[in-house]
Amino acid sequence: MGRPPCCDKANVKKGPWTAEEDAKLLAYTSTHGTGNWTSVPQRAGREINSISCRLKRCGKSCRLRYTNYLRPNLKHENFTQEEEDLIVTLHAMLGSRWSLIANQLPGRTDNDVKNYWNTKLSKKLRQRGIDPITHRPIADLMHSIGTLAIRPSPASSSNSSSYLPPTSAASPPATLPVFLHDAPYFTAHHHQHQVVTKVDADAPASPVDEKQNHLHQQINWSDFLADDAAAHGAVDAQAPQANALGMYQEGSVAAATGVVGGRAFGDVVVDGASGGDADDGAGDASAFIDAILDCDKEMGVDQLIAEMLADPAYYGGGGGGSSSSEMGWGC
DNA sequence: AAATCGGGCAACCGCGCGCAG
């Protein structure tokens, strides 16, 4: 039953690769391509040199070494300013989906991008007063947290007693309102984990006072989650795309209300809730997931990114420039 | 000159998904 083991793990070498091992791996991939990594250790080396023994590496390790270091056309020089800007932009939109981000950076690997982010860019953003996780001003975050502590919502706590948000070091509840404040970000970010979350259907479609709406969303943040199961179908398949496109419209009415790309998030949810299947919570919730997944398939995240990058409005309406300041994350 | 510290990066680990058997 099942496939045979990929390698003898007790007889596998770990640690840094030697030049000889690199040569074996390169020679193998140049003649056989990069498929079937599990067979690489057995065949690499043996075919190159009749005296040499096979490559004593796990296929997984071979793949990693090749994709991160040996692959042709890899860039080994420093990241350019344009690449930095693009990484920050894409991270704001996609979160830590490094492979997707790296796809937009020719010659860079996900490991490259991830390391660069962790060692350089996240620090840079902090120095500029930007939270590298939410991509929002740290001052705003502190204000939001303080506001939440002062203004707990009795209504929301009673309504959401059946659901408690997961508490973990990675996502403490106190940070949730910050995500939720920025509906586009929240939806885009949580989409990647396939968490179905209803966007604020009760939020005014076009509030006069953005700050009021901000507060409204903070106070009722748990309402979003409490109604997950009842997040009714008919979800606009364009929503995730639209969310992403609206990322840097912070401060604009569009971002504050969730009206992005000509659609209002509130409208989307309300439309679904008023549909005929409004009571079929579980079924519609799965339909919601299906809609999102279908959207992913149909659109393709790459296409989404391409469209976003092609849209000058994404850069804060600055006329298509891509410098840090124009994008809104710079100092 | 030696010791310590911190940053950068390559590599490993563990998980989820898809698919072969």
Added chain:
DNA sequence: CCTGCGCGCGGTTGCCCGATT
């Protein structure tokens, strides 16, 4: 249909090296 491996991914670790004391 079930089991378990291959693959890809994100998170984490540990080593190396330069800067500082």
